[in-house]
Amino acid sequence: MGDTPVVFPIRPVWESKESSSRIPFSVYTDEENHKRELERLFYKGHWCYVGLEAEVPNAGDFKRTVVGERSVIMVRDADGGINVVENVCAHRGMQFCRERHGNRKEFVYPYHQWNYKLNGDLQGVPFRRGVKQDGKVQGGMPKEFRTEEHGLTKLKVAVRGGVVFASFDHAVESLEDFLGPDILGYFDRLFNGRKLTILGYNRQRIPGNWKLMQENIKDPYHPGLLHTWFVTYGLWRADNKSQLVMDAQHRHAAMISTRGSGGARSEVTAGVTSFKESMEIQDKRLLDIVPEDWWGGPTAVMMTVFPSVIFQQQVNSVSTRHIQPDGKGAFDFVWTHFGFEDDTPEMTQRRLIQANLFGPAGFVSADDGEVIELSQYGFEQKPFHRAVAELGGYGEENTDHMVTETLIRGMYGYWRKVMEDPA
Amino acid sequence: MNTNDDTGVYLALAGLYADYAAAVDAQDWERWVGFFLDDCEYRVQPRENHERGFPLATLALISRGMLKDRVYGIKETLFHDPYYQRHVVGLPRILRREGDLIEAEANYAVFRTKLSKETTVFNVGRYLDRVRITPEGLRFASRLCIYDTEMIPNSLIYPI
Numbered sequence: 001m002g003d004t005p006v007v008f009p010i011r012p013v014w015e016s017k018e019s020s021s022r023i024p025f026s027v028y029t030d031e032e033n034h035k036r037e038l039e040r041l042f043y044k045g046h047w048c049y050v051g052l053e054a055e056v057p058n059a060g061d062f063k064r065t066v067v068g069e070r071s072v073i074m075v076r077d078a079d080g081g082i083n084v085v086e087n088v089c090a091h092r093g094m095q096f097c098r099e100r101h102g103n104r105k106e107f108v109y110p111y112h113q114w115n116y117k118l119n120g121d122l123q124g125v126p127f128r129r130g131v132k133q134d135g136k137v138q139g140g141m142p143k144e145f146r147t148e149e150h151g152l153t154k155l156k157v158a159v160r161g162g163v164v165f166a167s168f169d170h171a172v173e174s175l176e177d178f179l180g181p182d183i184l185g186y187f188d189r190l191f192n193g194r195k196l197t198i199l200g201y202n203r204q205r206i207p208g209n210w211k212l213m214q215e216n217i218k219d220p221y222h223p224g225l226l227h228t229w230f231v232t233y234g235l236w237r238a239d240n241k242s243q244l245v246m247d248a249q250h251r252h253a254a255m256i257s258t259r260g261s262g263g264a265r266s267e268v269t270a271g272v273t274s275f276k277e278s279m280e281i282q283d284k285r286l287l288d289i290v291p292e293d294w295w296g297g298p299t300a301v302m303m304t305v306f307p308s309v310i311f312q313q314q315v316n317s318v319s320t321r322h323i324q325p326d327g328k329g330a331f332d333f334v335w336t337h338f339g340f341e342d343d344t345p346e347m348t349q350r351r352l353i354q355a356n357l358f359g360p361a362g363f364v365s366a367d368d369g370e371v372i373e374l375s376q377y378g379f380e381q382k383p384f385h386r387a388v389a390e391l392g393g394y395g396e397e398n399t400d401h402m403v404t405e406t407l408i409r410g411m412y413g414y415w416r417k418v419m420e421d422p423a
Numbered sequence: 424m425n426t427n428d429d430t431g432v433y434l435a436l437a438g439l440y441a442d443y444a445a446a447v448d449a450q451d452w453e454r455w456v457g458f459f460l461d462d463c464e465y466r467v468q469p470r471e472n473h474e475r476g477f478p479l480a481t482l483a484l485i486s487r488g489m490l491k492d493r494v495y496g497i498k499e500t501l502f503h504d505p506y507y508q509r510h511v512v513g514l515p516r517i518l519r520r521e522g523d524l525i526e527a528e529a530n531y532a533v534f535r536t537k538l539s540k541e542t543t544v545f546n547v548g549r550y551l552d553r554v555r556i557t558p559e560g561l562r563f564a565s566r567l568c569i570y571d572t573e574m575i576p577n578s579l580i581y582p583i
Contacts, residue, residue: 200469200472203574228500332574360578361467373504
């Protein structure tokens with residue numbers, strides 16, 4: 001009877017000190033662990049995605065979004081700069097902004113009408129100097145009250161190529177250092193200075209731990225198996241020319257792939273039940289791929305920037321995918337599809353039709369959400385167990401093929417360094 | 424079907440809406456495709472995109488061939504947790520009629536039931552339709568499903 005495992009471990013137990021290939025399920029199920037992740041990964045030492053500059057083109061335009069689980073507002077200032085402030089009033093803590101987008105000259109918190117400049121500075125407090133009654137001044141704030149000490153929490157902001165990141169940690173390294181030269185190169189390939197145009201949003205709520213979405217896009221093992229579309233049309237399969245690249249700390253990654261011939265049977269499709277040789281698209285516009293100059297070769301680059309965002313280029317479809325955790329067992333996944341200012345109407349239409357592959361109804365993305373949900377169910381019932389990510393071995397290295405789970409091991413190597421730091 | 428007078432048109436439209444709901448609830452996807460003209464449009468779009476003028480849709484199918492591609496995806500390629508859906512569709516509201524083309528709208532609510540789970544509200548919104556009167560009956564030239572639902576509960580596999 002002694003070999004019955006303890007079902008609910010106190011903290012995640014890793015089988016190996018050297019390798020992060022066996023991932024304890026409790027990293028997905030433990031509440032305390034989740035709070036520590038918010039603290040260490042989202043609120044300190046990292047840049048989080050908040051949006052695109054094109055979402056707030058004019059002075060006063062704002063968008064409400066989140067960093068981790070904290071509501072923030074991205075707003076364009078009168079001088080054209082971008083500010084990000086926390087959506088909590090300094091007076092009584094009210095989340096004052098409820099609209100998701102709009103235009104403001106100032107922020108006013110409705111409860112007691114404190115008002116703030118767009119950069120978060122407190123500019124007015126009603127009855128600050130009291131109210132005159134019968135020749136006497138009644139009430140008011142104490143004379144030592146200083147508005148400078150009661151602004152909204154201001155986040156540090158970095159803008160590059162039209163993409164806006166923010167951090168509650170003003171000591172965070174530069175965005176460029178955070179990404180590292182290799183990932184920065186792929187970032188700049190996509191966001192190369194052209195103005196972006198917003199095509200629209202998709203929002204879905206996935207009942208699984210947020211890390212599973214990072215892992216999904218660090219996992220080149222599944223697309224050629226789960227996603228029939230990718231295999232059959234050669235968009236993503238094990239014999240495509242490909243590369244897996246990480247930053248020096250292994251937290252971010254890029255999966256780079258060049259579309260192969262598809263269709264024909266080969267070693268990688270033999271026995272793959274999702275491969276459909278006879279599958280034929282009725283309306284070819286679904287996959288009307290036109291190469292673009294800026295690709296510079298690869299037909300797909302899927303970037304994971306830890307912890308908050310995925311940048312997608314899969315042929316002509318480009319999007320940002322924002323991971324917004326809500327507790328350990330769920331996250332909101334917000335897709336912003338975009339195009340570029342020099343797109344022809346035909347290219348815009350192509351991007352919109354190829355978007356059928358992605359998002360909550362996507363031919364290749366709908367099932368990702370489904371497998372994440374079902375994984376979470378498995379973790380919850382068996383939290384003492386662990387996942388096995390040993391395709392390609394135990395190490396964390398860049399590769400020139402995709403038959404490996406190296407990026408997942410890399411992410412957990414980094415995760416352990418940050419999460420297990422006694423400080 | 425007498426589509427020469429207003430009452431006849433209204434009844435025919437109500438019949439189309441009821442038949443459509445019955446087909447998608449019964450997972451009769453061939454029948455679903457049959458409600459559309461060859462040259463047609465079917466979009467499922469968040470209200471936010473619709474109202475802000477953003478063209479992105481969650482599903483954007485722009486021909487009957489593409490509807491068939493979706494059916495193939497549902498039947499053969501998309502992995503998902505099994506579920507039933509149940510549509511409750513309000514009465515049609517005719518916005519305009521020009522010759523054999525009717526523009527109409529109706530509210531809808533779709534409930535989802537997963538095996539061993541409670542029934543939940545899955546998607547709520549408004550159909551915005553262009554319906555053509557043909558010798559074979561009424562057919563959709565376009566059906567837009569503009570949904571209020573802010574967060575799709577994980578994934579949307581079946582047509583609304």
